[in-house]
Amino acid sequence: MLYREAGQFKTSYTADMAIFPIRQDRIALILLLLFAFVGIPLLAHFQLWPLGSDYMLRAILIPFLILSLAAIGVNILVGYCGQISLGSGAFMAIGAYSAYKFGTGVHIPLEFLGTEIRIAPLPVLPSILLGGLMSAIVGILFGIPSLRIKGLYLAVATLAAQFFFDWVFLRVKWFTNYAPSGSIAAPDLHFFGYFVHSPIERYLLCLVFVTVFALIAKNLVRGNIGRQWMAIRDMDIAAELMGIRPLYAKLTAFAVSSFIVGVAGALWAFIYLGAWEPLAFSIDRSLQLLFMVIIGGLGSILGSFLGAAFILILPILLDQVPHAFGVPVSVETVSHLVFIVTGALICYLLIVEPHGFARLWSIAKEKLRLWPFPY
Amino acid sequence: MKADVQERSGAAGAGHAGTDRAIGDVLLSVENVSLAFGGVKAISDVSFDIRKGEIRAIIGPNGAGKTSMLNVINGFYHPNQGTITFKGTKRHDMRPYIAASQGISRTFQNLALFKGMTTLDNIMAGRALKMRRGLLWQALHWGPALWEEIRHREAVEKIIDFLEIQHIRKAPVGKLPYGLQKRVELGRALAMEPELLLLDEPMAGMNLEEKMDMSRYILTVNDQFATTVALIEHDMGVVMDISDRVVVLEYGRKIADGTPDEVQRNQRVIDAYLGISH
Numbered sequence: 146m147l148y149r150e151a152g153q154f155k156t157s158y159t160a161d162m163a164i165f166p167i168r169q170d171r172i173a174l175i176l177l178l179l180f181a182f183v184g185i186p187l188l189a190h191f192q193l194w195p196l197g198s199d200y201m202l203r204a205i206l207i208p209f210l211i212l213s214l215a216a217i218g219v220n221i222l223v224g225y226c227g228q229i230s231l232g233s234g235a236f237m238a239i240g241a242y243s244a245y246k247f248g249t250g251v252h253i254p255l256e257f258l259g260t261e262i263r264i265a266p267l268p269v270l271p272s273i274l275l276g277g278l279m280s281a282i283v284g285i286l287f288g289i290p291s292l293r294i295k296g297l298y299l300a301v302a303t304l305a306a307q308f309f310f311d312w313v314f315l316r317v318k319w320f321t322n323y324a325p326s327g328s329i330a331a332p333d334l335h336f337f338g339y340f341v342h343s344p345i346e347r348y349l350l351c352l353v354f355v356t357v358f359a360l361i362a363k364n365l366v367r368g369n370i371g372r373q374w375m376a377i378r379d380m381d382i383a384a385e386l387m388g389i390r391p392l393y394a395k396l397t398a399f400a401v402s403s404f405i406v407g408v409a410g411a412l413w414a415f416i417y418l419g420a421w422e423p424l425a426f427s428i429d430r431s432l433q434l435l436f437m438v439i440i441g442g443l444g445s446i447l448g449s450f451l452g453a454a455f456i457l458i459l460p461i462l463l464d465q466v467p468h469a470f471g472v473p474v475s476v477e478t479v480s481h482l483v484f485i486v487t488g489a490l491i492c493y494l495l496i497v498e499p500h501g502f503a504r505l506w507s508i509a510k511e512k513l514r515l516w517p518f519p520y
Numbered sequence: 521m522k523a524d525v526q527e528r529s530g531a532a533g534a535g536h537a538g539t540d541r542a543i544g545d546v547l548l549s550v551e552n553v554s555l556a557f558g559g560v561k562a563i564s565d566v567s568f569d570i571r572k573g574e575i576r577a578i579i580g581p582n583g584a585g586k587t588s589m590l591n592v593i594n595g596f597y598h599p600n601q602g603t604i605t606f607k608g609t610k611r612h613d614m615r616p617y618i619a620a621s622q623g624i625s626r627t628f629q630n631l632a633l634f635k636g637m638t639t640l641d642n643i644m645a646g647r648a649l650k651m652r653r654g655l656l657w658q659a660l661h662w663g664p665a666l667w668e669e670i671r672h673r674e675a676v677e678k679i680i681d682f683l684e685i686q687h688i689r690k691a692p693v694g695k696l697p698y699g700l701q702k703r704v705e706l707g708r709a710l711a712m713e714p715e716l717l718l719l720d721e722p723m724a725g726m727n728l729e730e731k732m733d734m735s736r737y738i739l740t741v742n743d744q745f746a747t748t749v750a751l752i753e754h755d756m757g758v759v760m761d762i763s764d765r766v767v768v769l770e771y772g773r774k775i776a777d778g779t780p781d782e783v784q785r786n787q788r789v790i791d792a793y794l795g796i797s798h
Contacts, residue, residue, distance in 0.1 A: 158673045159666065364661035368669065369644075369651040376634045376645045383632035386594055388620030388649035388712065397655060444636060 148513040164363055181352055189345045202344040209457050210351040211412045216437040216449035217362050218405030223435065224443035225366055226398035227378030228291050229299055232306035233406050233434040236280045238426035239310060240407025241414035242320050244276030248332040249322060269334050273411040280407025281400045288399030292392060307428050314423040330420040347416045354412060358405055363446050365401060374398050375444070406434075440494060442503025451502035460487055543764065544572030546605075547748050548593065548716060553602030555588055555772075562588040563772045565602070570716065575742050575749045577759045577780075580769035581793050586752045587629055589769070590718045593750070594626055595619035607715075621649055625709040626718035629752075631701050635694035639704050642693055643679060646711030647672045679707045683737060699730040706737060710747075717741065719751040723758060731755065735762055756794065760784065768793065 148169050155161045165171045185206070189196040196202065219233050251264040267275070283306075290302040314320050321329050334341040334350070341350050365371050373394040376384035385391055414421050433456060441452020463483045467474050474482075498505050549569040555562045563585040570576045578586045591597045593604065595614035604611045606622060625646070634642050651672060657665035680686055683703050688696060693704055702722065709717055722738065723731045735758055741747050753759050759766060760780040768776040768789050776786045783789055790796060 158670045162669065162673070361659045364659050365655070368658040368661060368665065369648055369653070370655060370658055372637070372641050372645040373648050375637050375641070376648070379634035379636050380632045382596075383628065383634070384645070385616045386596060386620060386626060387646055387708065388617045388625075389645070390617050401655070 148510070148516070150514065162367070164367070178356070182349070186345055186349065189348075199344045202348050205458060205461060207344070207348055207351055207417050208413075209453055210348070210355045211409055211417055212434070212437065212457055213450045213453040214351075214355045214358055214412065215406050215409035215434055216441065216453045217359060217446060218402045218407075218409060219434045220438045220441075220443065220446070220449045221362060221366070221374070221405065222398050222402035223438055224445065224448070225371060225378065226374040226395060226402075228288070228395060228398060229296060230303040230402075231300050231428070231431050231435065232287060232303035232310075234426045234428060234430035235307045235310035236284060236403045236406040237410025237413060237430060238314055238423065239280040239283050239403075240273075240276040240410030241421070241426065242276075242314055243279035243407070244272040244411035244415065245329060245331065246320065246322075247275045248272035266332070268336075269332065269415070270336055272332075273408060273415065276411040277404040277408035280410065281404035284399040284403025284407075285396050288396050291395050291399070304428075307431055311423055311427060314426075326422075328420055328422040331415040331418070334415060341416075351412060351416055354408065358408065359446060359450075362401075362405065366446065370394070370397060378444075436491065440491060440501050442501030442506075445501070445503035447506065448501050448503030451506070455502065459490065463487065541573055541743060541746075543574045546570070547572040547607065549605045550589075550593070551603050551605070553589075553592060553599045553604065555585070555592060555597055555599050561772050563592070563599070563769075566769065566772070566774045567602075568767045568774065568777055570748060570750055571765075572748055573742070573746055574764040575738070575751065575762055577763035577766045578750065578752050578769065579754070579756075579759055579766060579793065580775075583771075584769040585772040586769055587720055588772075590626060590720055590750070590752065593619075593716075594624045594718060617649075620712065623712075623715035624718065625712040625714035625716075627702075627705045627709050627720060627722060629720040629724065631698075631705060633693045633701055633705055633708070635692070637693065638690050639685060639693055639696070639707075640676065640680070640689050642704055643676045643707045643711045644672065646708040647676065649712065676707075676711055679710050682710075682740070683707050699726055702726070702730075702734065703737075706734075710741065713745075714747060716748045716750065719749060719753075721752050721754065723753055723755055731758060738762060 150167045153168055155166065160166070165174055185196065189202065215233065215237060219230065222228050222230050247267045248269060250266040251262065253262040255261055287303060287306045291299050294302060315327060321327055341347055373389045376387065376389055377391060377394045381391060410426065418425060437452035437456045438449060440455055441450070442448025460483045463486055464479055467479055546569045551567050552565050554564050566589065578589060580586055588597060592599050595616045595618060598614065634645060637645070651668055653665040653668050657663065680689060683706065685700065685703055685707065688700060693701060696704065706722065719738070723734050726734065738749060739762055742749050763780060765778060766780055766783045767774060768783060770792045775788045775792060776783050784794065
C-alpha cells in the first residue's frame with residue numbers, strides 16, 4: 146500500500162533509466178544517505194546510543210564501508226563479468242602498498258643505467274588513487290589468462306596472484322621501505338589541508354569514497370560496458386558473435402574491479418588499520434570478499450553492501466548474544482560457536498536463496514508492491 | 521511501424537512471390553568452402569551466393585552442415601579451403617566480432633540469450649558495437665554518454681514495438697516462454713541493423729500461430745529494412761513460401777540450388793530430404 150508505483154508515469158527515457166525509478170526507493174535512499182552523512186555524526190557528537198563510544202565506528206562502520214567497497218569491486222569481476230577471482234586480497238595489498246609507496250616517496254635506483262627514478266612523497270588522496278591505478282594495471286596483467294581459461298581454472302590462476310603478492314610484500318623489503326619488522330605505518334591523513342584524525346572523520350572519509358565509487362560502479366554496470374560484461378558472463382560465444390570483443394570486455398572488468406579493490410585496500414590500510422603487515426591481505430581476505438559477494442548477491446551493487454554487512458557484522462552480533470543473556474561461557478567457546486553458527490547460516494541461506502540477499506530483497510519488494518493483496 | 525506490420529500480416533500465408541522487391545548484386549559468395557573437424561568432414565566443396573535483398577534458405581537433413589555453414593559465414597569457424605567474399609572483399613583472418621562489425625548478425629538454433637539480463641538489456645547489448653563513449657563518460661552516465669544511451673534506447677524501443685514485446689521489456693529473459701525468447705533473440709540480432717541476417721531455425725519448436733508471427737517478422741524485416749536474410753529451417757511449408765532461393769545440403773555437399781519450385785522438383789532433393797507425399 147505504501148510501496149506502490151501506480152500513478153508514477155515516466156515521460157522520458159532518462160527517467161526510465163534512473164537508478165531508482167520508483168519514487169519510494171528514491172525517498173528511502175535520500176533518508177539513508179542523510180542518516181549516514183548527518184545523523185551518525187550528530188549521534189556521535191552527542192554521544193548517543195549506539196554511538197556512545199568509538200567502538201561502533203571503529204570496529205563496525207568503518208570496516209563495513211571499506212569491505213563493501215572491496216565487495217563492489219569483486220562483484221564487478223565475479224558477479225557482472227563472471228570471472229571467478231581468488232586474488233582480491235592481493236589486489237587490496239597492491240593498492241595498500243602502492244599508496245604507501247607513493248605517500249612516502251618512490252625511489253627506484255637504476256644503477257646499471259646510471260640513473261634513478263625519484264618521486265617526491267605525494268599527498269594522501271593522489272596516493273590512494275594511484276594505489277588503485279597500480280592495482281588496475283596488475284589486474285589487467287593477471288586478467289590476460291582469462292582470455293584462454295574459464296571457471297575454476299581461472300580461479301587457480303588468480304590464486305597464483307594471491308600467493309605471489311603475499312610473497313612479494315613479505316620478502317621484497319623495498320615495498321616496506323626496509324622496515325625491519327615488515328610492519329609499516331600509514332602516513333598522516335591530510336586531505337586538502339584538513340587533518341583527518343578522529344573516528345568520525347575517518348568514517349565520513351570512507352563514506353565519501355564508498356558513495357562515489359558505488360555510484361560510478363552502478364553507472365558502469367547499467368551502461369554499455371556493463372551490458373558487455375553481463376553478455377560475456379551469460380553466453381560468451383553469443384556475445385562474441387554480437388560484436389562484443391571478449392578481450393576488451395574481460396580486461397576492462399579486471400581493470401575496473403582491481404581499481405576499486407585497490408582503493409579499498411589503500412583505505413583499509415590507511416584508515417582502518419593504520420599500521421599493517423602482509424598478513425592483513427592474505428588468502429583469508431580474498432575468500433571473505435568472495436563469500437560477501439556470493440551471499441550478498443552476484444551481479445548486484447546492493448548485494449555487495451548486504452553481503453559485507455552479513456559477513457562482518459554477524460560474528461560480532463553473535464559474540465554479544467551470550468553476554469547479553471548472561472550465559473556463563475568462556476570467550477573461547479563463544480568464538481567457536483560463532484564459527485559454527487556463521488557457517489551454518491551461510492549454508493542455510495545458500496540453500497534457501499542461492500542468489501543471495503539481493504534476490505531476497507527484490508522478491509520482498511515485489512510482494513510489497515501488491516501488499517496487502519495476494520496478487 | 522505498427523501499421524506496416526498489420527499491412528503485411530497476411531503476407532506469410534499468401535506467399536512471397538507477389539511482392540516486387542529489388543534483388544541486387546551478390547552480397548556474399550561462398551566459393552569451394554570445405555570444413556573438417558579432425559577426420560569429420562562437415563562441409564566439402566560448397567559454393568553458393570547470397571544476393572542483396574533476398575531471403576535465402578539453407579535446408580538439408582540433420583548433420584548436413586547447415587549450422588556449420590552459418591558459423592563459417594560469421595567467422596566462428598575458419599574454412600580449411602575455399603574463400604568467402606562479403607561485399608566484394610575477400611576475407612582473410614576472420615573473427616566473429618569483425619564479421620559483426622561488417623554487418624552480419626545471427627540468431628541461434630538453441631537459444632543463446634543472455635539469461636541474466638532483461639529483454640531490454642539483451643536488445644541493447646545488440647547495439648554494443650554502435651556505442652562509442654569511453655569508460656570515463658559511462659562512469660559519469662551524464663552528458664554524451666547519456667545522450668548516446670537515449671539515442672540507442674529509442675532505436676531499441678522501435679524494435680520492441682515492431683516485435684510486440686513491450687510487456688516483457690523489463691523481464692529477465694531466462695524466465696520467458698520459448699516463443700518469446702526466440703522473438704527477443706531476433707530483436708537482439710536486428711538491433712545491430714545488419715545487412716545480412718542469419719537465422720538458424722527461427723521456427724523450431726513453435727506452434728502454427730507463432731510460426732506465422734515469425735514469418736511475418738522475417739518478411740517485414742526483409743521488405744521494410746531491405747535486410748538480406750539467410751535462414752535454416754526444417755518446416756518446408758515456410759521455407760518454400762518465404763524464400764527466394766534455396767540451397768540444399770546433404771552430408772556437407774551441395775546437392776541443389778535454385779528457386780523453391782526447382783528445388784522441390786529436383787529428384788536428388790526428394791530422395792535425400794523431402795520424400796514423397798502420400
